[in-house]
Amino acid sequence: MELSQSNRAVIIGGGPRGTSVLERLLAHTAAAEGPVRLQVDVVDPYPAGPGHVWQPGQSRLFLMNTQSFYPTLIPEDPSLPAPVAGTTFDQWRVRQQRDPLPALTADERAELAVLGSNDFPSRALYGRYLRCTVEDLLDKAPDGVTIDFRETSAVSVRPVGDGMFDVGLGTGVTLRANSVVLALGHIPSRLNPEQRDLQASAAQLGLHYFPPAAPADVDWSRIPAGEPVLVRGMGLNFFDTMGQLTEGRGGKFVSTNSRLDYEPSGQEPLIIAASRRGTPYRAKAALNGYYASSITLRYLTEAAIGRLAKAGIRPAFDHDLWPLLQRDALWAYYSTLVRSQPGAVPDAEAFLAALEEALQPHAHSAANWEDSVESVLAVHVGPRHRLDLPGLAAPLAGRSFATRNEHDAAVVEFLLDDARRSALGEDDPVKMAIAALHHGRAVLKTAVADGGITDESWVAGLRGWFESFVEGLASGPPALRSEQLAALARAGVVSFVGPDPKFRVDRKAAMFTASSPWVSGPPATARTMVEALAPGNRVSANDSPVLEQLLSDGLVRSKLMMTAEGAPVQSTGLDVEPHPYRPVAANGSVTEGLFVLGLQLSSTQWGTAIAAEARQQGGPAYRSGQRTLRDADEIAAAILRRV
Incomplete structure (x- = not known):
């Protein structure tokens, strides 16, 4: 000793x-x-x-x-x-x-x-x-x-x-x-029951299963070239997986005629990617700093959090904090829309004044503020320019696809549109709505620490839905990664399963399978499956x-x-x-x-x-x-x- x-x-x-x-x-x-x-x-x-x-x-x-x-x-x-x-x-x-x-x-x-x-x-x-x-x-x-x-x-x-x-x-x-x-x-971290079953089945059937791991710990050479590989997860670990199995194997991205293309080396597998949303995280906007300089929070401010504390209120996330941040996201979107697309709203000055009034948290009013906002939007903003804030995180929601090729085309369209918006930076209304969420996340970190919100709203609200929602919007990769993924899909190196995927093991065929209820056709199959997820932090x-x-x-x-x-x-x-x-x-x-x-x-x-x-x-x-x-x-x- x-x-x-x-x-x-x-x-x-x-x-x-x-x-x-x-x-x-x-x-x-x-x-x-x-x-x-x-x-x-x-x-x-x-x-x-x-x-x-x-x-x-x-x-x-x-x-x-x-x-x-x-x-x-x-x-x-x-x-x-x-x-x-x-x-x-x-x-x-x-x-x-x-x-x-x-x-x-x-x-x-x-x-x-x-x-x-x-x-x-x-x-x-x-x-x-x-x-x-x-x-x-x-x-x-x-x-x-x-x-x-x-x-x-x-x-x-x-x-x-x-x-x-x-x-x-x-x-x-x-x-x-x-x-x-x-x-x-x-x-x-120990694997969850489903992951343990997949790992055990792989061992029995001679398949290759890669559990959640730090990307630098994975032996990527074990994934065979020219064969399908199912990849679950399209967050940040997915882009690490994508890079190792493409550029890491000698492929090259080349710019031709203002677009990015991919030249395969022939050593790539066929990457079949899946996530709950059916799309990867949205890319970061091109900004000069970590936070968009054109966005200043009006509602979810540190001063507002201080007022709640001074009043002895332990806030609930869904009831007290999210409505303030939601207002900030709406104001960021529509004020950017008016500034960057002057023709989108005929009477911009009157619209912003009415919107500001509708967004104010009036303690004396019994009216639902969201209904008031909707009334203002109905008068001033056409359907094409409306913000569907929850829909930003699920761009394919409500859509069905007759074939995987049709779904792949929709994902590529989403990726290129998202990269285009990222390039516009502070002039894109969608990216500025997300920028407000990003600003708000910094305030929330202070607000919720050390028991700052109720247990039930931490479980059901903050961690229950908001965390995955905001990460998918504001914690994404550089826009270049979205362009690269689109290029890989066009080159036939990457395909996508579809939203709400279900993973199984076909023991008779000795294959992993993945299918989406929103994409018709036979399930995707592969002898190799990668969990593009970090080990669970529990x-x-x-x-x-x-x-x-x-x-x-x-x-x-x-x-x-x-x-x-x-x-x-x-x-x-x-x-x-x-x-x-x-x-x-x-x-x-x-x-x-x-x-x-x-x-x-x-x-x-x-x-x-x-x-x-x-x-x-x-x-x-x-x-x-x-x-x-x-x-x-x-x-x-x-x-x-x-x-």
């Missing part, structure tokens, strides 16, 4: 969130008035900084879902202790272009040479930034701080009295520490030895939420008490010195546990943007108080 120093902290998880805690520990130590003795052990089988997800050696075809200007590991909040080292990713990018580090590979230098602030970097390059940041932190670590990186897994955490913990490692070593941080990140379904031990010993528990019917539902994350976040034990007690940061806070935070948002000049600075870095700061301060 390794005995503790005067103050020893063990950080389990060396990815971005664990590194954030390390960075904040160094910042607090440097700002301390007197000498500090601190031992920090970072435990992760992968190198610290990039961790598992952001490995610098992964395929450069895997892109981030945000542009260079967005991410940061280093806080920019002047109220926090100043960082000892490090910058935002974009500042690091500029520095490397001007004076590249000798350790950069030829591929990294080539990517950096053409990477702009508005471009989407590879995950591999972001991993290099994370690793460089760790190295900068080590170079500038204050005196009295010792840092050890343990490239192994933690298998147990147990209290041993006097406020101390024993942390067991996969190497057999046990570390005794004053504080332990669970920054576990993406952990393995504490109760985890496959992590240390988390399983903590749950089994009762040191942590899943958070229970109550539905509207009064039934308890096990939510995805740990039950924690803020601030800083400490897990609640099975008996309801809170263990001092044990902290949680990141994805396992998914039942307390919504969408703030993954990435931190760099401040953008001229852009809105929502409080949720650097929430996870402030959480890391609180943990660091608490650790240094435990001597």
Whole structure:
């Protein structure tokens, strides 16, 4: 056993969130008035900084879902202790272009040479930034701080009295520490019953089944060329799958006559894609920042959230918050329509005045505001220019198709129309309605954190329908991916199953099958099936030895939420008490010195546990943007108080 120093902290998880805690520990130590003795052990089988997800050696075809200007590991909040080292990713990018580090590979230098602030970097390059940041932190670590990186897994955490913990490692070593941080990140997850059945059938019938996984972990060479492959899911992991099976096999996208075409290499499989909507996520609009500058929220504002709190109201999502954001989306759409398409509304000034009046939340009025809006639209806006907000997420809803070819053509039409709208940026009404939802999501992250909304509306509203709705609209890929997918479909490399797909195993034919009730014809069949989904982020379904031990010993528990019917539902994350976040034990007690940061806070935070948002000049600075870095700061301060 390794005995503790005067103050020893063990950080389990060396990815971005664990590194954030390390960075904040160094910042607090440097700002301390007197000498500090601190031992920090970072435990992760992968190198610290990039961790598992952001490995610098992964395929450069895997892109981030945000542009260079967005991410940061280093806080920019002047109220926090100043960082000892490090910058935002974009500042690091500029520095490397001007004076590249000798350790950069030829591929990294080539990517950096053409990477702009508005471009989407590879995950591999972001991993290099994370690793460089760790190295900068080590170079500038204050005196009295010792840092050890343990490239192994933690298998147990147990209290041993006097406020101390024993942390067991996969190497057999046990570390005794004053504080332990669970920054576990993406952990393995057990398959659900349907997935287990598919996996078992594949093993029995000699088929190939690829369960949910990080794309960089998949051996894509096992998927045969020239054969059909069923791909379930058309979110962000789908585009990673698409890239590996096309460009990753030597195919090329070429621009001809103002359109993108695909030249196959002959090594591609036939990709047959399926999702509940029948279409992929909508592409991001071409903007100069993360948020559309022409959109300012009028209704779902941080001030409005503050008024609810001041009045002692714990809002319900569907009743109190969504109606405000819905108003913002409607105003964004119709005000953009009037500005960008002057002929669409004959009397624009009168229309906007009437619409603004109808959207106002009049406390004295018993009228339904949506009916008032409809009355205004009936007078001023023709059917062709009306916004169907729910319909944006289900563009094929209500349509039937006689053949798969007919359905494929409809998907291609959708992809090209969506890419065209993305190119219009702030001049497209649909994209600006989505931009309002995107702005609103940042406000919602603050509003719902730490029990900010009722349990029942978290279960039924926020996570029940809104999360998938807004992700499909506002969390999509760059528009180039939509154009590429359309080109692949035209080239016959990709086909689509249709909405509401049903997956089965035809044991007689020894095939996976997929069919849609909205597309006529025989089901699609393949000997290979890929789940283009990330592993489920559910504490109760985890496959992590240390988390399983903590749950089994009762040191942590899943958070229970109550539905509207009064039934308890096990939510995805740990039950924690803020601030800083400490897990609640099975008996309801809170263990001092044990902290949680990141994805396992998914039942307390919504969408703030993954990435931190760099401040953008001229852009809105929502409080949720650097929430996870402030959480890391609180943990660091608490650790240094435990001597």
